[in-house]
Amino acid sequence: MNVVQPIRDQDKINKMYEHLRSRSERDFMIFLLGICVGLRISDLLRLKKEDLYKPHITIIEKKTKKTKRFKIPGYIKKYVVPFADQLNDGDFIFKSRQGKNKPICRSTAYKILNDAAKACHLQEIGTHTLRKTFGYHHYKVNHDVAILQELFNHSKPEITLRYIGITQDQIDRSVDKVKLI
Secondary structure (H helix, E strand, C coil), X not given: CCCCCCCCCHHHHHHHHHHHHHHCHHHHHHHHXXXXXXXXXXXXXXXXXXXXXXXXXXXXXXXXXXEEEECCCHHXXXXXXXXXXXXXXXXECCECCCCCCCECXXXXXXXXXXXXXXHCXXXXXXXXXXXXXXXXXXXXXXXXXXXXXXXXXXXXXXXXXXXXXXXXXXXXXXXHHCCCC
């Protein structure tokens, strides 16, 4: 399994945003919700139309089986609500084009994101990139690892910092400081 990194550069986020927005509303919405709410892809894909209208959404995480409550930030509601309005009641947000009201599978989400990343000249992208990108930028804005640790259900702050790439950033900066010739 390849290790993916967060998208640290806002310009690269904007490129992905524009590329996916021009391709497909559904594909754009995967990216938008993924980087703005920080859910694992397995939980994101199980969301339904009705969830997009709630101020807070409560789910049982597929991986941990823990209850998680989260909100869709207000600044993306201008995209989310019109998208939801186009869906039928009970529809999965990321409805598969095959079969009756089933969400797309994880591998389809990966392909969507990976194809967009290639078009935008990004590397080390996967479905988990969305969650890590949310975490990285949340930390950079709030500088509060404890809140992020709670959001991600991590047991230690060190795990959260390593997970979102902060530890790697620190290592990279320390290596750049050492000049031997």
